Amino acid sequence: MSLLHADATHASSPLFSTTLSLPDCDATGWVVVDSMVDGLAMGGTRMTQTVDATELAALARAMTHKLALVDLPIGGAKAGIRPNGPVRDREHLMRTFGRVTRPLLHGGVYLGCDQGTTHPDRDMFFAAAGYDIATRPGATRLNVDWAEFWRTMVDITGFGVATAALGAIRASGARTPQRVVLQGFGTVGRGVAQHLAAHGHQIVAVADILGTVEDPAGLPVDKLIACTSTDGTIDRSGLPTSVRVHDGDRAWLKVDTDVLVLAAGADAIDESVVSSVRAKIIVEGGNMSCTKPARRMLGEAGLTVLPDVVVNVGGAAVTGCIIAGVAPNGLNVPQMSAWLREWIASKINKNCELIQELSASGSAEPVAELLAQRNIAW
Known part of the structure; x- marks a missing residue:
């Protein structure tokens, strides 16, 4: 169908x-x-x-x-x-x-x-x-209300973005912890930081609306989160003395890194700054983080670019699975959370693998090809 x-x-x-x-x-x-x-x-x-x-x-x-x-x-x-x-x-x-x-x-x-x-x-x-989403005809039945269930999934978009980054790191053949820069430290950015740090990678810089904080030895993620407001603004006064503070909208571009996760506003990378990107892996954790021309230029430069429509899907996928009745009925909250995380990770990993395969074969618009297979225009 x-x-x-x-x-x-x-x-x-x-x-x-x-x-x-x-x-x-x-x-x-x-x-x-x-x-x-x-x-x-x-x-x-x-x-x-x-x-x-x-x-x-x-x-x-x-x-x-x-x-x-x-x-x-x-x-x-x-x-x-x-x-x-x-x-x-x-x-x-x-x-x-x-x-x-x-x-x-x-x-x-x-x-x-x-x-x-x-x-x-x-x-x-x-x-x-x-x-109430849970009472919609055809929706998956939950044994708690939607607001209570969602509290167990608040990190899910960051989880999905981190899943994509981890897959790209594995595909790159890296055998050592990778340096990660996060542009944006809202709900998504904080979730990415926690999941990547848990897998042994170093968060070396984080950017918020005030600028960029950096520690080449790795930022203390838990302490950083404790110093961050709900809107993603970091209180510099609570940071260790080893942390460097840089002003400027794009100071994060100057930090040496292996992985760059874009988790803030649109057009974070446009054509004017492509040559300044130091990372080999760029993950679009926010909506429209790169302009289309910039994304194409990064790919032509041999960098791995994982686009937003592939990786920034965790929250939407959770809700969609419930609304459309894709998730199974009869699971308790921990079981449902585990099922959704496994389902989302499998979808993101598969699509990221296809994107990388198409890019390696010379496709200038791999997302467009995946969408064309589903009869949808890019």
Whole structure:
């Protein structure tokens, strides 16, 4: 059975885009649905001062690609909230968003959290919408509520990104611990750091909104996380004296490293800085971390590039497996967590192997080839 809706095969425009009225919130909102499969679509809710329908359309298209590449029968979507100034009543905004999007949530468009929104935000707008993923017809039945279950999976996107990095390290033939630079230290970046450090690799530098912290001997990951706020900003005053602090948006490019994990905003690497990349393995842990031309140039330079739509899929895959009923019923929480992690790791590892094989054979657009096999435009 094909997993694709006919509307998912073209690349000209989303399936639909709607502007939301958010009464008394001094904010503008949108929901963009790129495609639907079997009446389902999903994506996160981004809240920034710059988000707009154009950005959301690109992100929704990326969700279509991510979900198709792990063979989940769900289309791609994305929501956005752009406040006109400081958010003075976050709870009111989230509950209003939930009430306004209620018809979409109950109609098959799942909206989770994304940059600028948190799991508690999502819980608030779900409650306002009267929406519970676990009661959706056809969904996998959980023996706890969704919010409680998700707390066991909060690191899952970082887990998936780390899985991809570990696979690329193995494929490179490396026999010694690898030096890793992380650009971005939010939920994803922290999860990547923990999993790579647990496998013996050295996190030698981490970048946040303030700059870059570096220790060539390896940063103490647990202590670093303890000094980091929920939004990914590191408190420099709590760091050991051995840690060097560098200012500048791209100071992380100057650090010698074997693996570079991009886990922050879009276009972290564009054409202007490709020649400055020192790592042999680049992992796009964030959305659209490299521009398409930059990704192509890195590949032409002989570097391994693992694209976002292949590796940044853990959170979406967990939710998708539950919504679409792909995960088995009857498992307790530890069993379900283990099943989902194994399923996600197998999908990411397989796709990363295919990407590397296609790249080695001379393909300039390996992701496009994988998507073409599923009748989806890149």
